[in-house]
Amino acid sequence: MKFIVSIILTALLSFAAGLYLGWWSLAVAAFMVAALIPQKPWKAYLSGFLGLFLLWGLLACWIDMKNQHILSQKMAQVFPLGGSWILLILVTALVAALVAGFAALTGSYVRKK
Amino acid sequence: MRLVPLLISAVVTTGLVVTLSMPLGSIPPLGGFLSPQEGFWQNAEPTDQDYTMTLRLPPLKEQAEVYFDDRLVPHVFAQNDEDLYFIQGYLHAKFRLWQMEFQTHAAAGRLSEVLGRGEENRILDFDRNMRRLGMVYAANNSLQVMESDTTTKKVLDAYTAGVNSYIDQLTAGSLPLEYRLLNYRPEHWTNLKTALFLKYMSYDLTGSENDIEYTNAKSVLSRELFDRLYPITQDSLYPIVPKGTDFPLPAIQPVAPATADSLYFRWKDSATIVPINKPDKDNGSNNWAVSGNKTQSGRPILCNDPHLGLSLPSLWFEMQLHTPQSNAYGASFPGSPAIIIGFTDQVAWGVTNASRDVKDYYAIRFKDESRQEYWFDSAWKPAIVKTEAFKVKGGPVVLDTVAYTIFGPVQYDASFNGFDRATAETNLAVRWQAHDGSNELKTFYLLNRATGYADYLDAIKHFTCPGQNFVFASKDNQIAIWQQGLFPAKWKRQGDFVMPGTDSSYRWQGNIPQPENPNVTTGVDFVSSANQLPADTTYPYYLGGNFDLYRGFAINRYLRQMQGITVEDMQALQTQNYNVFAEMALPVLLKNIKEHMLANDEKALLETVRSWNLRNDPEEKGVAIFTAWFSNLEAEVWSDELAAAPKPVIMPESFTLVEALLRDSAFAQADNITTPNKETVADVVTTAFKKAVPLLKKADAEGRLAWGKYKDSGIRHLLRQAPLSRFHLNTGGGEHVINATKQFHGPSWRMIVHLTDKTDAWGIYPGGQQGNPGSKYYDNFVDDWAAGKYKKLWMMTETEGKSPQVKYTMTFNKL
Numbered sequence: 027m028k029f030i031v032s033i034i035l036t037a038l039l040s041f042a043a044g045l046y047l048g049w050w051s052l053a054v055a056a057f058m059v060a061a062l063i064p065q066k067p068w069k070a071y072l073s074g075f076l077g078l079f080l081l082w083g084l085l086a087c088w089i090d091m092k093n094q095h096i097l098s099q100k101m102a103q104v105f106p107l108g109g110s111w112i113l114l115i116l117v118t119a120l121v122a123a124l125v126a127g128f129a130a131l132t133g134s135y136v137r138k139k
Numbered sequence: 140m141r142l143v144p145l146l147i148s149a150v151v152t153t154g155l156v157v158t159l160s161m162p163l164g165s166i167p168p169l170g171g172f173l174s175p176q177e178g179f180w181q182n183a184e185p186t187d188q189d190y191t192m193t194l195r196l197p198p199l200k201e202q203a204e205v206y207f208d209d210r211l212v213p214h215v216f217a218q219n220d221e222d223l224y225f226i227q228g229y230l231h232a233k234f235r236l237w238q239m240e241f242q243t244h245a246a247a248g249r250l251s252e253v254l255g256r257g258e259e260n261r262i263l264d265f266d267r268n269m270r271r272l273g274m275v276y277a278a279n280n281s282l283q284v285m286e287s288d289t290t291t292k293k294v295l296d297a298y299t300a301g302v303n304s305y306i307d308q309l310t311a312g313s314l315p316l317e318y319r320l321l322n323y324r325p326e327h328w329t330n331l332k333t334a335l336f337l338k339y340m341s342y343d344l345t346g347s348e349n350d351i352e353y354t355n356a357k358s359v360l361s362r363e364l365f366d367r368l369y370p371i372t373q374d375s376l377y378p379i380v381p382k383g384t385d386f387p388l389p390a391i392q393p394v395a396p397a398t399a400d401s402l403y404f405r406w407k408d409s410a411t412i413v414p415i416n417k418p419d420k421d422n423g424s425n426n427w428a429v430s431g432n433k434t435q436s437g438r439p440i441l442c443n444d445p446h447l448g449l450s451l452p453s454l455w456f457e458m459q460l461h462t463p464q465s466n467a468y469g470a471s472f473p474g475s476p477a478i479i480i481g482f483t484d485q486v487a488w489g490v491t492n493a494s495r496d497v498k499d500y501y502a503i504r505f506k507d508e509s510r511q512e513y514w515f516d517s518a519w520k521p522a523i524v525k526t527e528a529f530k531v532k533g534g535p536v537v538l539d540t541v542a543y544t545i546f547g548p549v550q551y552d553a554s555f556n557g558f559d560r561a562t563a564e565t566n567l568a569v570r571w572q573a574h575d576g577s578n579e580l581k582t583f584y585l586l587n588r589a590t591g592y593a594d595y596l597d598a599i600k601h602f603t604c605p606g607q608n609f610v611f612a613s614k615d616n617q618i619a620i621w622q623q624g625l626f627p628a629k630w631k632r633q634g635d636f637v638m639p640g641t642d643s644s645y646r647w648q649g650n651i652p653q654p655e656n657p658n659v660t661t662g663v664d665f666v667s668s669a670n671q672l673p674a675d676t677t678y679p680y681y682l683g684g685n686f687d688l689y690r691g692f693a694i695n696r697y698l699r700q701m702q703g704i705t706v707e708d709m710q711a712l713q714t715q716n717y718n719v720f721a722e723m724a725l726p727v728l729l730k731n732i733k734e735h736m737l738a739n740d741e742k743a744l745l746e747t748v749r750s751w752n753l754r755n756d757p758e759e760k761g762v763a764i765f766t767a768w769f770s771n772l773e774a775e776v777w778s779d780e781l782a783a784a785p786k787p788v789i790m791p792e793s794f795t796l797v798e799a800l801l802r803d804s805a806f807a808q809a810d811n812i813t814t815p816n817k818e819t820v821a822d823v824v825t826t827a828f829k830k831a832v833p834l835l836k837k838a839d840a841e842g843r844l845a846w847g848k849y850k851d852s853g854i855r856h857l858l859r860q861a862p863l864s865r866f867h868l869n870t871g872g873g874e875h876v877i878n879a880t881k882q883f884h885g886p887s888w889r890m891i892v893h894l895t896d897k898t899d900a901w902g903i904y905p906g907g908q909q910g911n912p913g914s915k916y917y918d919n920f921v922d923d924w925a926a927g928k929y930k931k932l933w934m935m936t937e938t939e940g941k942s943p944q945v946k947y948t949m950t951f952n953k954l
Contacts, residue, residue: 041176049174050156057152067144085175093183097316097913101179103862104320118173118180121159125170128152135145 028063029073035059036077036126041085049122052078056126060133067134074130075123083119090115167322171311179319181312182913190947198225198300199953205230206940207947211908211916214459214935217951221297223462224476226951228301228328231456235473235910236305237315238452240325241857242474243332246274246339248529253323255532263529263537267555270527271541273548273574274342278334280576285334291580295330298476302328316912317858336474337580341573343447344492344605349685350500351567352789354636359784362404367799367808368780368791371632372676373688374798375723377695379608379620379667380657380674389679390652395630396644403638403645423687424491425713425877425886427667427694428612428620434704439894441612442709443480443489444886446879449854451864451918453906455888459935460587467587468934470888470904477583480890482900484934485590486613487892491668493606493622496683497572499633499647501546501640505566510542510552513566514641520545546570546640568640570647572625577603592617592660599623600653608668614894620666622657622673625650629681651680665698667691669877688794689875693719706901709891712877714927716755720875721765724797725753728768731824741832744839755878756871757847760839766873767835769793772827779811793875846871852882854905854921856912863912868925878927889929900932 036059043051056074065073090098090111098111107113159170172178190207203217203226213230217223231239244250248269256263285291306325318324357365376382396403426443434440447454455470460478469481480489505522506512512519522542529537542549546568553566578601585598595611599621602609606624611617627634627647638645657673659666671691672682696719697712729749737745744764751761773790781788799806800820809820818826838844843851847869856863872878872885879885885905893899905924909916923930933944940948 044174044176049170049177050160053152053156082173082175086180089175089180089183092185092187093913094186094915096186096915096917097179097183100862100912104860109862118175121169121173125152125155125159128148128155131148132145132152135141135148 028065032059032063032073033077036074037081040081053125053129056129057133060130061137067131070134071127071131075127078126079119079123082122086115086118162322172319177311182316182911184914186915193950195952195954196304197954199951203951205949206945208933208944209946212457216461216937223460224294224297225301228298229305231473232302232305235452237317238910239474243335246335251529251531253321266529267539271550274338277574278338282331282334284576284578285580294476299328299330333475341605345497348496348498349789350637352787355785356788357636373794375692376672377692378672378674380659382675386679391628391649393628393630393648423670425669426489426491426610428610428618429665429704430618431616432664439612439618440709441487441892442713444713444889446885447887448884449905451854451856451906452910453904455904465588477587479583482892483589488586489610490607492670493624494670494684494686495606495626499570500567500637502637503544503549503566503568503640516643544568547574572604612894618666619660631681667694669694689720690877693877706893710929713889715877716871718753718755718876721753727800728824731821733821733825736825755846755873755876757869759846760844762846763844763849764835767831768828771830775823775827776808779813852880865918865921870925898934901929902932903930
């Protein structure tokens with residue numbers, strides 16, 4: 027239960043922070059959630075990772091769908107991803123997930139002293 | 140002990156955040172770039188984007204409405220000029236901000252700031268070349284003139300305020316994609332930037348002088364041979380002003396300096412220079428107007444298609460600009476106020492390039508390496524030395540000094556050999572008409588308000604550079620054409636070569652008075668121009684420049700024959716693929732080819748070109764064979780004559796060879812002077828054909844011999860980013876053809892205006908209204924343009940705001 031709550035809370039808090047602050051605020055959000063909700067470090071890592079993977083992945087998916095892949099297909103050639111919009115969304119999601127995972131891990135270690 | 144893992148994960152987290160916040164080489168900071176909330180995903184415009192909105196902007200005087208039609212063309216309805224141009228600036232910025240700034244950076248020699256110095260300093264050298272040509276100097280001179288005129292000052296100020304009003308409310312989410320890719324931010328717009336943009340058009344359209352190339356050719360050719368290779372008139376010429384027109388006696392009679400034969404024409408002078416960044420010599424255009432006597436409706440029709448380098452985002456932005464006092468529709472330049480090519484409720488106008496030579500080079504003799512003083516009229520004269528600073532992305536500031544002489548800036552000297560363009564001993568100052576302050580904007584401002592011929596004539600008189608052929612038609616059934624510009628009155632061949640810069644006698648001796656510019660205003664049923672010579676040699680001034688021949692010939696031949704003309708006929712003519720050049724050249728080639736010397740596969744290709752219908756249609760193979768054959772023939776004929784000349788030299792024009800062959804079957808230059816044999820025309824024609832075969836066979840084997848594939852047209856993004864470009868368009872046309880679509884160059888805006896009571900206008904350009912590559916409006920005109928289709932242009936009236944053609948409405952409120 028804590029795991030699911032952490033994932034959702036991380037995603038929500040990151041989204042809200044992203045409305046006012048730069049992209050790096052997702053690290054702060056993931057850190058805070060992990061510091062507040064006690065979990066094993068690997069679980070904290072995973073919930074941070076998944077929270078942002080889902081947030082950025084779904085946001086990008088939603089934008090891309092409404093855009094009918096016009097831009098993603100071009101950008102997936104500018105970055106050599108063979109024009110694949112799926113890969114571009116995956117890369118987007120992974121970058122945020124990686125940062126959030128480590129931020130959450132840090133948060134969980136702070137709590138554990 | 141959890142401290143160690145805490146520290147490790149904290150360091151990793153921080154490291155990731157920092158790394159993703161920094162640019163890595165040419166990759167922008169990835170964190171912000173990839174963020175769906177602030178990064179490039181924000182440029183992915185929903186395909187059902189609603190542009191309707193209400194804005195409240197302090198500088199506005201009154202409320203204004205902007206209606207967008209289904210092609211995203213804004214129809215601006217403002218109550219006064221200030222609001223009109225404020226909104227035009229705002230809209231240009233909203234749809235094309237990055238391109239506007241990028242083009243003015245290019246004009247100002249500031250591309251290194253955003254792109255870095257480039258491979259082998261290519262970008263830095265581009266920048267230095269622009270500064271040394273005096274682009275900023277020229278723009279400042281014009282800005283002074285524009286701002287001293289109260290009307291244009293008002294227009295400029297309003298436009299600049301509009302652009303800046305948009306820039307000031309830009310958010311991280313609304314930043315154009317290219318700023319993100321290159322990781323920089325827009326700066327404020329200024330009136331100087333508009334002046335720079337207009338000077339860039341002067342640069343693009345008056346840059347095709349060949350002073351240095353001709354000087355090199357002259358150094359190895361006899362005077363007679365030079366005149367044969369680079370003639371100043373043409374046999375097949377169909378000039379803008381019909382032959383046989385009487386010209387008044389000239390007001391100015393320029394005198395060649397007494398020393399011209401010994402100092403200027405002596406046939407052994409040379410400058411070892413390779414050309415760089417010279418604008419495309421085919422920056423030209425077609426325009427014509429037919430009177431009601433020739434049309435089905437009895438009303439005039441005006442047509443224009445300016446040929447320029449094709450790019451995305453497009454050079455043009457389509458708009459309607461309306462106030463209670465004025466109404467104009469047409470193509471505008473993002474970066475400049477007003478409609479540039481278009482029509483009002485009463486008249487239509489269009490432009491083609493005059494192609495006259497208004498840029499000359501002078502060899503300067505400096506006293507010493509400091510370049511502080513130069514020899515002029517038997518004395519040492521101080522130069523004005525300016526220091527130019529170049530900010531370079533990822534590097535220190537680069538300084539450059541440029542000496543300004545009485546002629547203009549010394550563009551090439553020991554410190555700037557560009558791409559090995561100049562030798563250390565050569566100092567060349569440039570005298571360019573565009574250096575002089577002028578107010579071309581006033582021409583467009585007035586044309587946007589023109590109601591008849593008198594207004595048109597009054598408007599174009601403000602236009603000095605680049606010289607343009609302004610075609611005109613009005614609803615009261617008048618048609619006219621003026622070659623308008625401020626042209627120096629030159630003695631014969633003045634400025635075709637580098638001139639001595641030590642003597643005032645070589646300076647320009649005055650300008651041709653405007654009323655003596657070539658014009659056709661009465662007594663004809665049609666007028667036209669296609670960058671050909673404006674007049675034959677009875678025109679009392681030397682016309683120096685580079686002129687096309689065949690497009691003008693073809694257009695005039697068609698127009699002379701046509702009767703009962705409709706808009707559809709004009710669309711067909713504007714996209715006409717018939718090749719008049721091949722009509723004249725191919726029979727000579729076919730007559731001379733020694734068929735018995737050809738192998739079977741060569742004969743097959745010959746058969747294809749022999750049965751070709753002379754049309755540059757996309758599926759035709761004959762045109763590829765002809766084109767390759769002719770260019771090999773040119774190389775065969777001229778290379779030996781020019782082999783000894785210092786580089787660069789320029790090949791004679793295609794028409795020179797065709798006309799020589801038509802005139803003289805025993806054409807002497809056919810002989811290759813480097814071989815002991817005496818080659819005949821038949822020999823070189825056959826050799827040229829055989830040399831063309833391997834590439835043609837390869838193309839055929841790969842299925843690329845059909846003209847559309849062989850030519851392989853495309854429209855490139857300004858940054859040459861392939862994914863943001865459109866390649867492999869299957870189009871016909873080409874050089875010397877009315878449909879002048881070449882590989883990356885061609886009709887940048889096709890417009891046809893039928894001056895019926897309710898104006899019936901058609902047009903299209905190869906791009907889309909949105910500069911954003913993430914919008915469906917980025918390139919939505921391209922396929923129709925390539926297919927030769929047109930869109931109906933809607934001259935909207937104020938009462939049509941509720942029309943179903945209106946898709947979105949932007950309301951601009953004052954505060």
